[in-house]
Every structure is written in C-alpha cells, then in structure tokens.
Amino acid sequence: MSTSPDTNWQDASPGSLSVTSMHANAFWVIGATTRDDRRKIVELAEARSLESGGDGAQKARAALTNPKGRLAQEVSWLPGVAPKKASQAVASVEERGLAVAYDEGLPPLARANLTAAAFELAQDLTPHQMAALAIKLAELVEAIDPATTLLDINEDRAIAGFPEVLDEAAVETELGDRRTAYKSAIKGALDRMESSRLVESMVLMVRQATDEGRTPALPLIDHLVDAYALEVEPILSARAERIALEIQGAVDFAPQGKAKVGVAISSIEEMSRAWCAIAKPVQLNAKARGTTDQSSFGLGAKIRSLGITLNNEHNMIELAERTTALVRELFADLPELAEIAGIDAEKLLEIKQSAIDAKRQDDEWANSITFRSEVGLLFKDALSIGPEGIQWKGRTYPLSSITALRWGGVRKSVNGIPTGTDYKIGIATENGSTLIELKKEATYTKFLDCLWRAVCVRLIVEMTQALKGGKALSFGSIEVSDTHAHLVRSKLFGFGDTVKLDWGHVHIWSANGKVVMASRDDKKVSGAASYIDHWNAHILEHVVRGAFKKGVGKLSDYLT
Incomplete structure (x- = not known):
C-alpha cells in the first residue's frame, strides 16, 4: 500500500538512547543464537554473568532453556533470519534507524520487530515520516503468517535440540503480545513529539490509512x-x-x-x-x-x-x-x-x-405605485403617491389608513360644445375624507393606475373577506351579501320593494357614470351606485365581474 517515504533517514535516525526491546531479548543479552543448544546457552550465560554481574544473564538462560518461555523470546526476535545476519541487524538498529522497515531482505515479523525497536529510539520524526512509518509497520504486521513463523521457529529448534512447538495457536498468542508492543512503540514515538506535531501525525496517518475515511484502517492503526x-x-x-x-x-x-x-x-x-x-x-x-x-x-x-x-x-x-x-x-x-x-x-x-x-x-411594487405631479395653474399643489402614502395639499394619507375610494370624470360643455372634463378622486379614512380635483387626463390616469395597485387591490381583498364573514355592504341603491344581491323593484309612485336575488339571476353593466345591477328575469328590479359619488363602487364592480367571470356562486370565492 505504501512505499518508502521521500525523506532523509539519517535525519530521522535514533538519538542517544541505546537500549530497545530487541536489546532486552534473551538471545541478545547472552549473545546466543536461535540454533544454540542447551549446553551452549548455559556456557554463554555463565560467561556473561562473569562479565557483567547481576542475574540478567541467568534469567535469559532460564527463558531460553524453558520451551514455553523460549517461544516468547523467539517470536520477539528475528525468526527466519540466519543467526549471524540477525545479530548484525539488531546491532545496526541504532545506526540504520527506521529505514529497516523497508528492508525487503527480511521476513515481515523480523522487519516488524526491528521497526518497533527503531521506533523506540526515534527522535525528531516529521509528521509525514511518522504517518508513513506507522502505516508501514501496520502493513508488516498484517503480512506476518503464523504458520510460516511456526515453521521458522521449529527449524531452528530442530537444530538446537529443543522440542518443536506443536500448536500454532501458541504462536498466535505471542503474536498478539507483539501487536501490543508495536502499538506501544509507535505511541512512545508520538509521545516524544510536540503536541501539534503529534496531532498532525495522527491526522495524516488516519487519512492515508483509511483513504480519507473510505476504508477501514489496518488493525494496528485502528487500535x-x-x-x-x-x-x-x-x-x-x-x-x-x-x-x-x-x-x-x-x-x-x-x-x-x-x-x-x-x-x-x-x-x-x-x-x-x-x-x-x-x-x-x-x-x-x-x-x-x-x-x-x-x-x-x-x-x-x-x-x-x-x-x-x-x-x-x-x-x-x-x-x-x-x-x-x-x-x-x-x-x-x-x-x-x-x-x-x-x-x-x-x-x-x-x-x-x-x-x-x-x-x-x-x-x-414601490416603483409601480410611485407618481408625483404638480396640480394647478398659478398656485400649484403637489400630488404624489408612493409606499409612504398619498400626499395632497400638505397632508399625508398612509396607504394602510385608506378605507374607501371613489373617482370619476364629469364632461363639461357650453352650448353643446365640449369644454373639458373635471376629474375627481375621493379618499376616505377612519378620520374623514378628502377630494382631489384634477384637470389633466394624463395626471388622473397615471395617479389612478398607481392608486389601483397601492390601495384598490387591498380593498378588494378586504371586501371579499368581509362578505365571507357574513357582512352585508351597501353601495347606492345596491346592497350585497356573499351569496345575494338586494335590489329594488321600481314603482311609479313611492319606494319599491327590496328583492333578494342570488348571483345567478343578476347581471351587471356600466351606464351614465354608474355601476348598474338588475334582475335577469324582471327589468323592474335593479340598483345602481355612482362611481364618482358612492364609496368603493369601482371595487364592488370589480369583485362582481370577477366572480361572474370565474363562475362562482359566492363573491368571496373570487380570490380563492
């Protein structure tokens, strides 16, 4: 999975420490090989005791001559490596450092044991080196084959005259202890790093080992x-x-x-x-x-x-x-x-x-309802409409305060000759009303266009809601509810009777400045509201015509 990292291994070489777990192995302590017999081991132990004193050599002798204790020393040594080469490899751990992890001439277990020893000595590793070497050791661990290890150990035992290991499970148990030792070796090297470099090493290690979290890490990295x-x-x-x-x-x-x-x-x-x-x-x-x-x-x-x-x-x-x-x-x-x-x-x-x-x-919307004009010939008044409201003759009428509108034009003539049109727009609030009078059709038309968007749309909604809520509304001689129109039957003398008609029996039109409603079945039943004199006559007409066009039986359904 990984290759030798691009780094100077001399720079990553061991520090002043000189003792590793490999140097504490019984074979190294007395200078024995895996092929020395019991007599040779005893001689070597005696000689080393005389040289150094203490009981280390005797403990090493006991471990190597006891078949059960010997297995732990064998697995933590260099199985499958010739005796002379094994001694040279351990002796050179401090010099070679972690480069040993990439020594293809050694079996996986031997390389893993030597790499762990090098980790015990390692100082000043960079995060990239630490990550690459930890992953390499994890790969070596996974490459270890218990059966091959058992075979290598038994070959040396046969030469040394020790009983063979018959149970592969015993080897697997010792390999489990080695995995713990490998983890401890890497952890020790990490603990010798500055905190920030330790964290960076772990991040790099896990990123590489898991392919950014896509695949599980090898067990050693996982642990x-x-x-x-x-x-x-x-x-x-x-x-x-x-x-x-x-x-x-x-x-x-x-x-x-x-x-x-x-x-x-x-x-x-x-x-x-x-x-x-x-x-x-x-x-x-x-x-x-x-x-x-x-x-x-x-x-x-x-x-x-x-x-x-x-x-x-x-x-x-x-x-x-x-x-x-x-x-x-x-x-x-x-x-x-x-x-x-x-x-x-x-x-x-x-x-x-x-x-x-x-x-x-x-x-x-604000742009569509914004208009301003000067009204008057000699003494001009400012007329404007916008989001802030309607301004007329120094007063401002907020749009939300307007409750009713009326508007229309009256043509004038002298002796049958047209002399112009007077345009009127009425604005009502809860506090009163005002009348805007204009002469110019262009000003009237543009102002009404803005007024419709700014106020009339809201009044239409409010009218349909009021009708839906059960209110009856009056406009001139017309009274309406959500489902009916109340019109008047005309009489030659006196006041006519009020006739209640559902909307299916009513038709509507405009005539002489008024909105007119009448019965479809009785021409004498009708009602009218002046556009210019009666509040919200235009709004009523819009709602009724809209409901008729939509084909609904209730005026409130016009907007649904």
Whole structure:
C-alpha cells in the first residue's frame, strides 16, 4: 500500500538512547543464537554473568532453556533470519534507524520487530515520516503468517535440540503480545513529539490509512487511534464545555443585535476549529468503521442548533449561514450530520433567495405605485403617491389608513360644445375624507393606475373577506351579501320593494357614470351606485365581474 517515504533517514535516525526491546531479548543479552543448544546457552550465560554481574544473564538462560518461555523470546526476535545476519541487524538498529522497515531482505515479523525497536529510539520524526512509518509497520504486521513463523521457529529448534512447538495457536498468542508492543512503540514515538506535531501525525496517518475515511484502517492503526481517543477525551470534553458556553452566549446576545452575536460566532469558529483539529483522527476512523464519533456529533449538533435559533427566532440568516458553513466544514466526516447541514444550507439559500425575491418585488411594487405631479395653474399643489402614502395639499394619507375610494370624470360643455372634463378622486379614512380635483387626463390616469395597485387591490381583498364573514355592504341603491344581491323593484309612485336575488339571476353593466345591477328575469328590479359619488363602487364592480367571470356562486370565492 505504501512505499518508502521521500525523506532523509539519517535525519530521522535514533538519538542517544541505546537500549530497545530487541536489546532486552534473551538471545541478545547472552549473545546466543536461535540454533544454540542447551549446553551452549548455559556456557554463554555463565560467561556473561562473569562479565557483567547481576542475574540478567541467568534469567535469559532460564527463558531460553524453558520451551514455553523460549517461544516468547523467539517470536520477539528475528525468526527466519540466519543467526549471524540477525545479530548484525539488531546491532545496526541504532545506526540504520527506521529505514529497516523497508528492508525487503527480511521476513515481515523480523522487519516488524526491528521497526518497533527503531521506533523506540526515534527522535525528531516529521509528521509525514511518522504517518508513513506507522502505516508501514501496520502493513508488516498484517503480512506476518503464523504458520510460516511456526515453521521458522521449529527449524531452528530442530537444530538446537529443543522440542518443536506443536500448536500454532501458541504462536498466535505471542503474536498478539507483539501487536501490543508495536502499538506501544509507535505511541512512545508520538509521545516524544510536540503536541501539534503529534496531532498532525495522527491526522495524516488516519487519512492515508483509511483513504480519507473510505476504508477501514489496518488493525494496528485502528487500535492506535483508540488509544489516542482515550488520551484526548478529557481535553476535548473540557473544550466542548467552553464552546457550549460560547454558543449559549451567542443566543443570549441575539436580542442585542447582530454585532455581538457575530463576535461570539467568531470565537465559536476559532474554538471549534481547534477542537476538530484534535478530534479529526477519531472522526475519520469512526467514518471508516461505519460509525459516528458521538462527541463530535454532539458538538456539531449544538452549533447547528445555534444557526436554527438565529434564523428562526431572530431573522439573522447571514449568521445562520456562518454556523451552517462551519458545521459542514468541520464535521464533513460525520455523514449523517454533514447531510443534515447540507439540507440546512439549501434551506437557508432558499430563504435568502426568497428574501431577495421579496425585496425585488417590493421594489418593483414601490416603483409601480410611485407618481408625483404638480396640480394647478398659478398656485400649484403637489400630488404624489408612493409606499409612504398619498400626499395632497400638505397632508399625508398612509396607504394602510385608506378605507374607501371613489373617482370619476364629469364632461363639461357650453352650448353643446365640449369644454373639458373635471376629474375627481375621493379618499376616505377612519378620520374623514378628502377630494382631489384634477384637470389633466394624463395626471388622473397615471395617479389612478398607481392608486389601483397601492390601495384598490387591498380593498378588494378586504371586501371579499368581509362578505365571507357574513357582512352585508351597501353601495347606492345596491346592497350585497356573499351569496345575494338586494335590489329594488321600481314603482311609479313611492319606494319599491327590496328583492333578494342570488348571483345567478343578476347581471351587471356600466351606464351614465354608474355601476348598474338588475334582475335577469324582471327589468323592474335593479340598483345602481355612482362611481364618482358612492364609496368603493369601482371595487364592488370589480369583485362582481370577477366572480361572474370565474363562475362562482359566492363573491368571496373570487380570490380563492
């Protein structure tokens, strides 16, 4: 899976330490080989005792002459390597350093044991070296074959005159102890690094070993990450509590405005990035296992919750986008949370786009209802309409305050000769009414066009809602409810009777400046409202004609 890293192995050579687990092996302690018989081992042990004193040599002799204890020494030595070459390899560990991991001339178990010894001596490894060498050792471990190891050990035992190992399971047990030793060797090298370089080494190691979380890591790396997770858990837990306090602070600041919340989020971003830098190896390895790191998920969920609160309760969509982007950036290796955050980002984008569209529509509407003109020949009055309301003769009438309208034109003539048209527009509020009188048709037409969009559309909606609510409305001699028109039967003398007609028996037209309604079956039953004199006659006509065109039996159904 990996090749020799591009690095200067002399720079990564061992430091001043001179004793490794290989140098503590019984074979090295008394200078024995795996092919020495019992008598030779005893002689070597006696000679070494005389040279160095102490009981180390005798313990080594006991370990090598006891068939059961001997197996542990054999597995942790160099099975399958000729005696002379084995002694040379161990002697050169300090000189060669971790380059031994790439010595293709040695069996996997021998290379793994020598590499672990080199890790015990290693100083000043770069994060890239550490990651590559740890993965290489993990690969060597996976290449070890218990059956081959058993065969190599029994070949040497046959020459040395020791009983063969009959149970391969015994070898597998010792190999399990070796895996623990390999993990300890790598961990020791990591512990000698500065904290930032240690974390970087672990991140690089897991990224490479899992192909960015796509495939499970080799067991040695997997166990190494578990050990790392246990050690950093107290640090991450304490920092997560501080981040949670900062998140709560951001929520508390929300009523005070975006500025303070933005500062809090900047702090959350900085603290969370530092947190996730430490947690990244654990996140990636969990992803490779098909699981989720719960500590990371919990923190990411809190940050996401902050964004939801800021958007839903305080309309701070830009700050919500920041927290969502932070979750997507830092917790991308938590598939479930990343998917949720992706959906959040899409929703926020939709909300933001909707706000932009609404703003554009508001601007377009404002432009469509904005008009200004000077009225009068000598003494001019300003007439204007816009989002802020209607301004006429120094007074302003907010659009929302207008409750009724009436308008129309009266043609004038002298001796049958047309002399022009007077245009009138009435505006009513709860506090009274005013009349706008105009001479120019262009001013009248443009003002009415804006007035229709600004006020009439609302009055149409309010009229249909009032009718739906059961109200009856009067316009001149016409009274209407949601389902009926109340018209008058004309008489030659006196007041006629009121006739109730459903809308299917009514027709409508315009004549002589009035909106007229009449019975389809009785020409004497009718009613009328003047456009220029009666409030909201135009609105009534629009609603009735619209309902007729739509073919509905209730006026309130016109807008449904």
